[in-house]
Amino acid sequence: KNEVEQSPQNLTAQEGEFITINCSYSVGISALHWLQQHPGGGIVSLFMLSSGKKKHGRLIATINIQEKHSSLHITASHPRDSAVYICAVRFGNDMRFGAGTRLTVKP
Amino acid sequence: ETGVTQTPRHLVMGMTNKKSLKCEQHLGHNAMYWYKQSAKKPLELMFVYSLEERVENNSVPSRFSPECPNSSHLFLHLHTLQPEDSALYLCASSQVLTGGADTQYFGPGTRLTVL
Numbered sequence: 001k002n003e004v005e006q007s008p009q010n011l012t013a014q015e016g017e018f019i020t021i022n023c024s025y026s027v028g029i030s031a032l033h034w035l036q037q038h039p040g041g042g043i044v045s046l047f048m049l050s051s052g053k054k055k056h057g058r059l060i061a062t063i064n065i066q067e068k069h070s071s072l073h074i075t076a077s078h079p080r081d082s083a084v085y086i087c088a089v090r091f092g093n094d095m096r097f098g099a100g101t102r103l104t105v106k107p
Numbered sequence: 108e109t110g111v112t113q114t115p116r117h118l119v120m121g122m123t124n125k126k127s128l129k130c131e132q133h134l135g136h137n138a139m140y141w142y143k144q145s146a147k148k149p150l151e152l153m154f155v156y157s158l159e160e161r162v163e164n165n166s167v168p169s170r171f172s173p174e175c176p177n178s179s180h181l182f183l184h185l186h187t188l189q190p191e192d193s194a195l196y197l198c199a200s201s202q203v204l205t206g207g208a209d210t211q212y213f214g215p216g217t218r219l220t221v222l
């Protein structure tokens with residue numbers, strides 16, 4: 001069983017919809033990362049969280065340390081948001097990754 | 108463009124070949140990482156170098172050998188690989204601060220195929 005579980009695995013939305021991707025983890029962590037991977041492989045770091053909430057443009061990330069859960073929200077989704085979103089947790093000197101959520105936003 | 112470059116972008120090699128992957132970061136960071144992304148599997152952390160010293164080796168097979176000659180360059184030397192080693196190999200860098208967590212910047216990856 002992976003220490004990092006993401007849901008859903010695949011998500012299709014219409015342009016403009018509000019998107020939520022969830023991440024649960026089973027170990028104590030020092031930080032949680034949300035990453036975006038576009039076709040072709042390039043990865044961009046979206047957020048690094050250790051508590052609370054962060055917002056960047058249309059993206060919002062929250063974390064609940066007690067419940068070991070984080071969510072990534074996308075408001076007013078756009079086709080260019082189509083990508084794989086990956087949750088990663090850091091504990092000690094190690095990092096573990098979720099399997100990713102493939103998001104497709106249709107025009 | 109994240110400031111982390113990787114070469115080559117694509118590599119096909121036989122099981123008896125020796126090749127090297129190169130990563131270079133132009134961000135002034137003090138830590139560099141190698142990751143492996145296989146089809147249908149989550150990303151895996153392979154090696155970490157912080158301040159040019161290897162911090163961890165997550166039980167990666169010895170046919171993968173990292174080298175970090177300075178804080179800007181990282182290599183992954185490959186020899187006698189197996190077909191199951193075919194994957195996307197990603198390099199990342201970050202600025203590690205004492206007591207703090209760091210944001211990693213990823214390169215575009217090298218798509219490796221082992222025949």
